[in-house]
Amino acid sequence: MFSLNNKNQKIAVIGCGYWGSIIINTLLKLKFxxxxxxxxxxxxxxxxxxxxxxxxxxxxxxxxxNDENIKNIFVATPPSENFKIVKKLIEYNKNIFLEKPGFHKLTDIDKIKKYLNKSKSKLMVGYIYYYNAYIEKIKKILDKNILGDILYISFSRKNLGPIRSDVDVDYDLTSHDLSIIKKLFNKIPKIKSYEKYTLLKKNIPDISNLHLKIKNINIDINNSWLNPTKERVIKIIGKKKMLSFDEMNIDSPIRIYDQYAKYPDMNYFDEKFFKSKALIYKGKSKKIKIKTQPPLINEIKKFFNSKKPITDINFARDILVFLKKI
Ligand SMILES: NC(=O)c1ccc[n+]([C@@H]2O[C@H](COP(=O)([O-])OP(=O)(O)OC[C@H]3O[C@@H](n4cnc5c(N)ncnc54)[C@H](O)[C@@H]3O)[C@@H](O)[C@H]2O)c1
Known part of the structure; x- marks a missing residue:
């Protein structure tokens, strides 16, 4: 009765601001x-x-x-509002699609975990990049070692706004990048160092520079909601090839560059030569084409179809634990 196929079921959306209205639009596209x-x-x-x-x-x-005909509920309210809303929904055994990052207190997320264990509710946290076909494709490229050993990854997520007043730029934007890293490597990175700039309002950083490490890979994340242009870029530097993912480039967001840089091998050149320049190889670049649906469609379908969503409360908790350290 409450499956994706029943387009006559009642669906509730709590919060119809910027993202809530995008959710409503997507539910209408799905013919609810x-x-x-x-x-x-x-x-x-x-x-x-x-x-x-x-x-x-x-x-x-x-x-x-109290409406027993409403089983599936989408929550797109600010994180500071979510605990009391989600707690009630769990009490009434509703299935909850909760927008990321969900909560900003570890004590709250741990209480919610306990309530969920005692209820029939299903909760999925809307970490949308987990359901993004381009990120899926990048994961396949990395898993097949097409770029060679990975040396470095940079993430840049910038725009002018939305500027939040209950969470900082990392809870709002870096949480996305952490979900991507978690999808690509099945792990949360270690923090090497970081710097945040608080420019507009006390205690709420607007710009964040994080230097991280996962396995032997160095990662930089540089995010801001105080930027003149919208940027959503990931660059991956491999020993053999390089990849860029530019979400703003609608025509060809993923491009693989057949290029690399390295120093000559000591076994073949004498030390004098070795002291000279690094070699740079520049071949062609190619677009990676894939068939894709808007990620929110994929995400909402997953919410209806999964008994145990991957981006569950534990997934959100891992990201929150990281965010608490910076
Ligand atoms: N997945 C994504 O890519 C993405 C993008 C943007 C925002 N978000 C997330 O969506 C959530 C909402 O962000 P937004 O940009 O839509 O914010 P917003 O401020 O535009 O909208 C929030 C809405 O919630 C309503 N609201 C607040 N408290 C409420 C309460 N107690 N009961 C009922 N309604 C209440 C507000 O009136 C407002 O209409 C945030 O958690 C944000 O991180 C996710």
Missing amino acids: KKIIIFDKSMKNKKIVKKRFKIIEFEDKFHKIL
Whole structure:
């Protein structure tokens, strides 16, 4: 009755701001017909009412909780609001799709874990890159060792806004990169050093520079919500080839460069020669084409279809533990 195929089931969306309205749009694309919105902002409700004609609104949270025809609920409220909302939803055995990073206190996430263990609720945290076909493709490229041994990876996620007032730039943006690293390597990286710049509001850093290590791979993450242009770039430097993933390049986001740099091998050249320049090889680059659906469609389908989603509360907790250290 509450499967992806039942387009007549009631679905609730809590929070219809920037991301909540993207979720609503995607649910409509998936042909769900009964979408009920709960939000405390009249302004945002008016905006979505104008944009999406067929949705309904509910002003009383307890009515959503008590409606047995609502089993699947999407939560896109700020992290500081999530604990009390999610706690209630678990009490009523609802299935919850909770936007990342979910929580900003470890004590809260641990309580939620306990409540989940005692309930029939399923909870998936919306770490969207885990369901992104391009990241899936990059994982395959790395697993097949196409780039050779990986020396270095850089992540850059920048834009002007959205600027959060309850969490910092790392909770908001770096959490995405950590979910990508976790997908690629099945691990969370170690912290070598970091620097954050707090420019707009006390105690809420706007720009973050992290220097990390996973296995022998050096990783830099440089994120900002105070930037003139939108950038979403990952660069992977291998011993044999290099890869770039530029999400803003809609035509060919992934490109593999047949190029590398290395010093000549000591076995073949004398020391005098070795002191000279590194060799640079520059071959061609090629676009990597894949068939893909918007990641939010993949993610929402996974929410309905998985009994135990991979991006569950433990996945979110691993990322939160990292975020607490910086
Ligand atoms: N997956 C992604 O790529 C992605 C992108 C953007 C945002 N997000 C996440 O989505 C969440 C929301 O972000 P946003 O940009 O949409 O924020 P937003 O401020 O635009 O929207 C939040 C909405 O929640 C409502 N709200 C707040 N407290 C509430 C409460 N107690 N009950 C009901 N409604 C309440 C607000 O009125 C607002 O309409 C955040 O956790 C953010 O990290 C995820």
